[in-house]
Amino acid sequence: MPETLDITLAGETLALHADRALHWPARGRLFVADVHLGKDDAFRAAGIALPTGGARHDLERLAALIATTGAHELWVLGDLLHGARPDARWRDDWRRFRARHAQLRIVLVEGNHDRSAARAELDITLLKGCVVDGPFAFAHAPSMAPAARPGSGESRLTLCGHVHPVVRVPGLRGRFPAFVQVDDQLVLPAFSAFTGGWPIQRAQARYGCLNGHLLDLGPVG
Amino acid sequence: MLLPLARDAPIVRAARQRRVALRTLLPEAGERFPWAGHLGLSQLGRVMKLIAQARSAIVFTNTRAQAELWHRALASIWLEAPETLALHHGSLDASLRAAAEQGLRDGSVRCVVATSSLDLGVDFPSVDLVLQIGSPKGMARLLQRAGRANHRPGAPGAVHCVPTHVLELAEYAAARHAIAQGHIEARRAPRLSLDVLAQHCVTLALGGGFRANELLDEVRGTHAFADLSEVQWAAVLAFIERGGQALENYPDFHRVVLDEQGLYTVADRRVALRHRLSIGTITADGAVQVRFLRGASLGSVEEGFISRLRPRDRFQFAGRTLELVAVDGMTAYVRKASSPSASVPRWQGGRMPLSTELGMAVEAALAGPRDAPEMRALAPLLDLQASASALPTSETLLVEAVPARGGGGLLFVYPFAGRAVHEGMAALCALRWGRASPNTFLYAVNDYGFVLQAQRRAPVDEALLRQLLTPDGLMDALREAMNLSEMARRQFRDIARVAGLLMPSLPGGTPRSLRQLQASSGLLFDVLRRHDPSHVLLAQAEREVFEAQLDVQALAATLRRCAARRLVLQAPLTLTPLSFPLWAETVRGELSTEDWSARVRRAAEQLQHRHA
Numbered sequence: 001m002p003e004t005l006d007i008t009l010a011g012e013t014l015a016l017h018a019d020r021a022l023h024w025p026a027r028g029r030l031f032v033a034d035v036h037l038g039k040d041d042a043f044r045a046a047g048i049a050l051p052t053g054g055a056r057h058d059l060e061r062l063a064a065l066i067a068t069t070g071a072h073e074l075w076v077l078g079d080l081l082h083g084a085r086p087d088a089r090w091r092d093d094w095r096r097f098r099a100r101h102a103q104l105r106i107v108l109v110e111g112n113h114d115r116s117a118a119r120a121e122l123d124i125t126l127l128k129g130c131v132v133d134g135p136f137a138f139a140h141a142p143s144m145a146p147a148a149r150p151g152s153g154e155s156r157l158t159l160c161g162h163v164h165p166v167v168r169v170p171g172l173r174g175r176f177p178a179f180v181q182v183d184d185q186l187v188l189p190a191f192s193a194f195t196g197g198w199p200i201q202r203a204q205a206r207y208g209c210l211n212g213h214l215l216d217l218g219p220v221g
Numbered sequence: 222m223l224l225p226l227a228r229d230a231p232i233v234r235a236a237r238q239r240r241v242a243l244r245t246l247l248p249e250a251g252e253r254f255p256w257a258g259h260l261g262l263s264q265l266g267r268v269m270k271l272i273a274q275a276r277s278a279i280v281f282t283n284t285r286a287q288a289e290l291w292h293r294a295l296a297s298i299w300l301e302a303p304e305t306l307a308l309h310h311g312s313l314d315a316s317l318r319a320a321a322e323q324g325l326r327d328g329s330v331r332c333v334v335a336t337s338s339l340d341l342g343v344d345f346p347s348v349d350l351v352l353q354i355g356s357p358k359g360m361a362r363l364l365q366r367a368g369r370a371n372h373r374p375g376a377p378g379a380v381h382c383v384p385t386h387v388l389e390l391a392e393y394a395a396a397r398h399a400i401a402q403g404h405i406e407a408r409r410a411p412r413l414s415l416d417v418l419a420q421h422c423v424t425l426a427l428g429g430g431f432r433a434n435e436l437l438d439e440v441r442g443t444h445a446f447a448d449l450s451e452v453q454w455a456a457v458l459a460f461i462e463r464g465g466q467a468l469e470n471y472p473d474f475h476r477v478v479l480d481e482q483g484l485y486t487v488a489d490r491r492v493a494l495r496h497r498l499s500i501g502t503i504t505a506d507g508a509v510q511v512r513f514l515r516g517a518s519l520g521s522v523e524e525g526f527i528s529r530l531r532p533r534d535r536f537q538f539a540g541r542t543l544e545l546v547a548v549d550g551m552t553a554y555v556r557k558a559s560s561p562s563a564s565v566p567r568w569q570g571g572r573m574p575l576s577t578e579l580g581m582a583v584e585a586a587l588a589g590p591r592d593a594p595e596m597r598a599l600a601p602l603l604d605l606q607a608s609a610s611a612l613p614t615s616e617t618l619l620v621e622a623v624p625a626r627g628g629g630g631l632l633f634v635y636p637f638a639g640r641a642v643h644e645g646m647a648a649l650c651a652l653r654w655g656r657a658s659p660n661t662f663l664y665a666v667n668d669y670g671f672v673l674q675a676q677r678r679a680p681v682d683e684a685l686l687r688q689l690l691t692p693d694g695l696m697d698a699l700r701e702a703m704n705l706s707e708m709a710r711r712q713f714r715d716i717a718r719v720a721g722l723l724m725p726s727l728p729g730g731t732p733r734s735l736r737q738l739q740a741s742s743g744l745l746f747d748v749l750r751r752h753d754p755s756h757v758l759l760a761q762a763e764r765e766v767f768e769a770q771l772d773v774q775a776l777a778a779t780l781r782r783c784a785a786r787r788l789v790l791q792a793p794l795t796l797t798p799l800s801f802p803l804w805a806e807t808v809r810g811e812l813s814t815e816d817w818s819a820r821v822r823r824a825a826e827q828l829q830h831r832h833a
Contacts, residue, residue, distance in 0.1 A: 040748070043740075044474040047492035048722055049464030050745070051471060053752030089472050170831070171824040173707075173811050194748055196741055213821045218832060 005207060005214045009186065010135035010157045015069075016179055016207050018214045019061055020189045022159070023069045030071035032062065033140075033161020034079040034190035036113065041088035054194045055090035059097040062191070066101060074104055077161040077188060078111025078140025081120065098123055111140035111162065132156070142185045157184050164190040166197030167208050167217060178217070181205040226447040240377040241367045243397045245390065246271075247598050254387045256602075257802035260287065261354050261385030265294050268352060268383060275350035277325060278332045281366050282354045285310040285336055286567045291354060292334040292540045293565075301331060308540040309335040313520040317539060334540075340365050351378075355385040356668065357396050359576035360405045386802065387602055388669070392575075394593040395582035406576045411769065412445050415761050416719040419457050423487065423496050423721065426461075426477045430484040433458060456757040458485075460720075465753050476721070496721060510552045511538055519543075519555075526566040527553050535563035574639035575668035577775050581615075583669070584637040588614040606798045610791040613637065613799070618690075618786045621793055621800050622681045625674060632681060633800045634690075635670035638779040644708075645699065645771035646779065647671040648812055650689040652702040654679065655814030657688075662813070665806040672803045676823070683788050692780035699773070703766055706812045712770060713762040714742040720758055 004023075005016045015023040022031040035058060043050040066074065098106075106124040108117060109131060118126055130139040141162040165187050166175040177189030180203040189209055190197070200206065202221030207214055246267045248254045255263070272278045272295075280295075282288040292308045299306050307321035307330045318338065324330025325345045333339065340362070351370040357363035367380035382393045399405075418440065425431040437454055440446045462479060464471030476492050477485050487493050509527045511519045519539040530536065530545050535558045537543070544558035575583075591597050606612055613619040613635050621633040636646065647664035651673055654660065661676040703709055717723045722745055749756045767773045796804055813820060 041473065044464060044471060047474070047476040047489060047495065049460060049471060049474055049476065050722075050748060051465060051753035051756075053470065054748060057751070087473070169824055171827050172820065193751075194740070194744060196744060210821050210824075211817060213818065215821060215825055215828075217828065 002214055003212060005216065007205075007207075009181075012135060016214055017065060017069075018209050018212050019065060020177055020191045020209050021062075021065045021069075022179070022186075022188060023065075023071060025069075027073070028071050029073040029075055030065060030069055031075045031077060031138075031159060031188060032065075032191040033077035033188040034111070034164060034192060034195060035062075035076060036079055036082040036190070036192040036195060037090040037094065038085055038088045039082040039192065039194055041085050041090060042083040045085060052089050054192070056093045058192050058194075059093050061193075063097065063100065066104065072104060074101075074106045075138065076106070076108045077138060077159060078109050079113040079161065080108050080111070080122075080124075081114050081117055083113065084116035094122065109138050109140055130158075142182065142187055157186060159186050159188065161188045161190065163187060164195050164197045165200045165203075167200060167206050167220075169208055169210065169215065169217065172210070175199065176208045176210050178209060179207040223443045223445060225442050226444045241364060241400060242377060242379040243363070243367070243382060243393060243400070244379070245382045245384065245393045245595050247390070247594060248384075248387075254384075256387055256798055257805045258386045259283075259355060260290060261383050262290070262294050264383045265298070269295065269298055271350060271352070271381060272332050275331075277328065277330065277345070277347050278350035278352065279325075279339060279345075279348055279366075279369055280332065280334045280352045280354060281339070282334065282336055283356065283358065283573065284567075285312055286565050287354065288334050288336050289537050289540070289565050293537055293542075295332065295334065296540070305329065305331040306540075307333045309333050309339050311336065311338045312522065313539055314518045316517070317520065337362075339369070345369065350381070352381045352383055354383045356389050356392055356575060357382065357579070358573050359579050360396055360399050361408065361576075362573075363396055364400065364405065387599065388798070388802070390595040390599045391583050391586050392579065394595040395586040396579060397593065398586065399578065399582045404578055404582070406578050410444060413449060413453070413764075414445065414719075415453060415457055415757060416716045418446065418449075419461055419720050420496075422457065422461055422485070423477055426485045426487045427493055427496060430480075430486040432483055433485065453757075460757055461485075465756055470753055509548070511543070512552055512554055514546055514554050514556055522553070522566040524551070530564075537563045537565045574641040577638050577642065577779070580637040580639050580668065584613050584635075585615050588612045602798050609795070610793045610797045610799070611789050616786060617789045618783050619789050619791065619799075620681075620686060621791045621797060623793060623796065623800065629675045629678060630681070631800075631804070632673045632675070633670060633803055634672075635799060636779050636783055637669055638775065640666045640668050641770060641772050642776050642779050643667070643671040644809060645702075645773070645776045646690075647673060648702040648706045648708065648810060649695070649698055649776075651812040652698055652705065652814065653689045654685070655812065657685070659815045659819075660813070661811065661815050661820060663808045663811050665803060665809050667803050667806055669799065670803060672800070672806075681790070683790055686788055686790065687784075690780060690783045692777055692784055695777055695780065696773075699767070699771070699776075700763075702812060703763065705814070706810045708766045708770065708810070709759070709762045710743055710746050712766050713746045713758070716758055716762055716765070717742040717745055722758075 003018045007014055007016060012024065012026060015025060017023060020032065024031065037055050040050040040052055040054045108114065108124050108126050110117060110126060110128050130137050135156060137156055137158040139158055139160045142158070142160050165178050165180045167178040168175055175197055177197060178200070179189060180187050180200050182203050200220065204219050206217040206220060208217050246264055268280070280291060282291055288308060288310045292306070296303065296306055307324055309318055309321045321330060321333050325333055325348065328347055348370055351366055353363065353366055363380060367378040370379050371377065384390050422431065422436070425436065441449055459465060461477045462485070464474035475489065476487070478488050479485055509524050510521050522538060527548060532545055532547060535542055535544050542558045542563050543555040546554045546556055586596060587603060591600055603612060610621055611619055619635045623631045623633065625631045636643065643666040647666055651662035651664060655662065658679060660679055663674045665672050723742055749759055
């Protein structure tokens, strides 16, 4: 089973990576969604004892993906942060990550958890709402993008995140994060390892991320 | 058990045991009786006839879903006023339960369908009929239930047993025999439940604070915590004060703070609120309140059940057919529905295992003299088992190997040790077999035995079986099996909730401020395993799997017993009366020693095969 899988959407080749990222080679862009940095900090601050280490682990995975793909832009499709804690521990990890990738352009399409991103001094480009670029639109939540004008003959595909899609695989126990295509939207799996998921009932295509392997699961519903 | 520990205290026993009569509703001669199943509704007519003759009756079931179904079945043929038939189980609203109890007491209720929620506690002198639907699970439990009938000094107890599948006949005969011999199970109290201790410490910190050494002395005075070590105590304090032992892992964490006077207290209001909401709860998966649109709460069902329903779907709960109107936060609003066809919620939680004592008695009864009416009724089935394979006996261990469709094989083993022990044995055997050659096994258990389904063909012979069932090296193999089969991960769910790691389900829904703190116990388990593997609660999950869930001592004893017996390896052509119920059980677990890539490849091939 492969670690990456090429799919063609809107005439463009996109490479899906089993570690929950999407690469658009023509533009040298790597896409992830729902990184939720600082989720464990929020738990600890509320008196729920969770150890640190999640943010560092996720950023190490991200660094590895950047190295393998050679991408020079990183796009986060929303929810880079989990909450608004300026003194939280994930910042040290982020600063180290940013310093190691000083040349990398990082774009955040703001998500519902990112309200504090603007004043967080992350050294990134912050975009709001829905960004249209070539045949694609980029948004955080599905169905936020303006639909292609009816009758105009153009089709536009939205890349987004937010819902943390997961799938079940016959013959294997548990749920696995997945890329799912629903109508004209390709929803990315949540990137952070410390996230739950939403089982998908209806999709035209599903690609499960099975601990290092990608599996084309076909349509459902 | 929080009684003071006094090892040499005098014990007072009742001078004379109450006599108990155990009768079974036997199938008629020639009546077809199911080989597997757990409802027993085919006996409804006979049960109703008994209730009609009684003053008042309790119908005991083994699960809440079974209680709902029996209540609905009885209600459909109930000729008296509907309010004289009541329902009683742990997920119903306390007011509904209290009403059922009061009705039994004052005679306004003629029959209550109940689970173990009515086993203990108050007495109902007017009850003169007790029925047990399905397996009695153990002698002590059956006696407890039988004792609910004629509860007056001097009067004998009585219980009518209603089989749900044919092999339960043997259980009744065996239980009667064992009770007559005075063989009754001992009851073991849980010990060193550190999650409960952590919860208790936070409660005390909230109520004015506590001092560590004073509390340690008090806690060690109880039976449950008499053996609490300094290390464990320090770990509990570290958990509530700093999050864990590795301080650097838990920056900004403070649930309980130690002040200059050496007093542990809670300073944060949010921590106090969350704690008050979660204490005292019986561990259950996200419980959704079921409530009429305007008015009374009926009780709670699991979130997973409600989430599969859509508005206007009907379900059976609290003895009523309900229609779902809307779900708001953790409340499901319902109205009464007329149509009787509806799904019934199932509640998670382990099913109670057959006691080892009763298991042994059943095994002896199957091959023993057919001197009880139940065993005479069972005779045709036992003869079929004997001709297709063999009957289990007290000197042998019966194993049946049956080829499965699709290339793998099914291996049935019958130690008669109860489902808890069988789960451990199944995981252990899967691990040892998988070590010999990489394979993936699904396993299922019931109270009589377990079945392993190998995904890749693997031959079986007596030497291999001896190797799978050896008592040698048990602890190491079991620890590895537990990790591979995710048993500890499952056990962690209850621990995480009691220890305050999971958000409680709040009345009226989760406020926005708390929504960002939701995570499943499985996710928390994975985070702790990766970033703080020596965490005190992970160790507890492992210990509880060993001691409570798998009952390692009973498991070791069962393996020793198996090793001393003659192996009878049969290869029947089809499923037998003993193997059929196991084959019909849902899969309980999975254990793989195969390379993950190989398994993904097989899953992919199966998908292709399915679509082709």
